[in-house]
Amino acid sequence: MTELNFDHDLRAQRVLFGAGRAAGNVAQALADLGVDNPMLIASEHEAELAAAVTADVNVAAHVDEVVMHVPVEVAERARKAAEGVDSLISVGGGSTTGLAKAVALTTGLPIVAVPTTYAGSEATAVWGMTENRTKTTGSDGKVLPRAVVYDPGLLATLPADMAIASGLNAMAHCVDSLWAPKADPINRAHALEGARLLRDGLAGIRTDSTPQSRELTLAGCYLAALSFSSAGSGLHHKICHVLGGTFDLPHAETHATVLPHVLAFNVAAGADAHVDRLAEVFGTASAAEGLSALYEAIDAPNSLAAIGFTEADIPEAVERILAATPVSNPVTVTEENMTELLRGAL
Incomplete structure (x- = not known):
């Protein structure tokens, strides 16, 4: 039998899971982080869901330019929009979470992620961006969302x-x-x-x-x-x-x-x-x-x-x-x- 030998890294992340509890859990997550001036990242397609999810918080800025595989130029525009905020709320699938991570990578802003698909990006410290037809990925603790709010009800209308x-x-x-x-x-x-x-x-x-x-x-x-x-x-x-x-x-x-x-x-x-x-x-x-x-x-x-x-x-x-x-x-x-x-x- 091969000798068991490994080094496992456990990362700190809070998970709030509950149907119909997204808005309250987002507000609670922000309060626990000690932040109150968040930027919302959500595409136009997710606008209605995002409004419901952030009903109990004051959103300071909103970015809705969400593009698959996170082009570098899109990330740069989102980073500029984040000037003056103290946190990020992402509401959407993997591309939305990915854009929040791209902003956090250079700003260090904490992310509260609210997934509306089963992508899973919200639970990893992996980021990815695309430039000149090449997708580059990496791992950095700064991009791991500090809190994830899971609400099965948000996925009820997913085709x-x-x-x-x-x-x-x-x-x-x-x-x-x-x-x-x-x-x-x-x-x-x-x-x-x-x-x-x-x-x-x-x-x-x-x-x-x-x-x-x-x-x-x-x-x-x-x-x-x-x-x-x-x-x-x-x-x-x-x-x-x-x-x-x-x-x-x-x-x-x-x-x-x-x-x-x-x-x-x-x-x-x-x-x-x-x-x-x-x-x-x-x-x-x-x-x-x-x-x-x-x-x-x-x-x-x-x-x-x-x-x-x-x-x-x-x-x-x-x-x-x-x-x-x-x-x-x-x-x-x-x-x-x-x-x-x-x-x-x-």
Whole structure:
């Protein structure tokens, strides 16, 4: 048996979870932080929700220019708008949280994050910005939201297809954390329980989207992000960051589409990929079989071509992926096998 040896970093973050409690919890989070002059970051699409969520606080400024993959120029404009405020409230999905993180990265302003999708960015200290068709990511404690306000009711109107793609992005956090560079028993435990909650929640969202299914999925999304935050970015996320940042593909759908292919790719490593425990979560003979059954049951996204990727894009994508692949991945990545993987996902 391999000697157990790891270094796990626990980050401080407050989580306030409750249906119908978003506005009160946001006000409480700000009060506990000792701030009272926040800037709201929420897109025009989220304007109604954001107004309800911030009904009990005085918003000093509002940024609604939210763009996927956080272009550097958008981040710069948001940073300028934040001059004079003492905190940030983000209401929205991963792009909104990502913009708040970009502001916090240079200003140190505390973030109160209110997710309206299952992206999970709110639970990580990972930031990402795009410039010249290249997405750069990093990790910095300044960007970890000081408080996260989860309210399953805020996701009640999220279209089922978007909810499924977003939830599978969370599932990708779980799966990638099994073999990521800093994977350890603690983040694997979070990942496996997160995958179990997501399995049950997503099945319910596809059929009838009950409050319970949203609660399960949201709780799973938090555990998934918690595992990813400490395990680091594995092969799956490196691939998807290239596809999203370079080819401007939609974040959640890209992660959902690529995930089964990366899982099948790393299953070849056997025990080194730690996927046997994931098979137990799905109750199937193999993890790949279990994930495939879930995808079929919830009618998951399964084509990169459907979201704008082409055969002609593969060579550049492979070149960029090879440069970003973690050396710790349990299966050696080559030009040939990565080309085959992308063709399969196409």
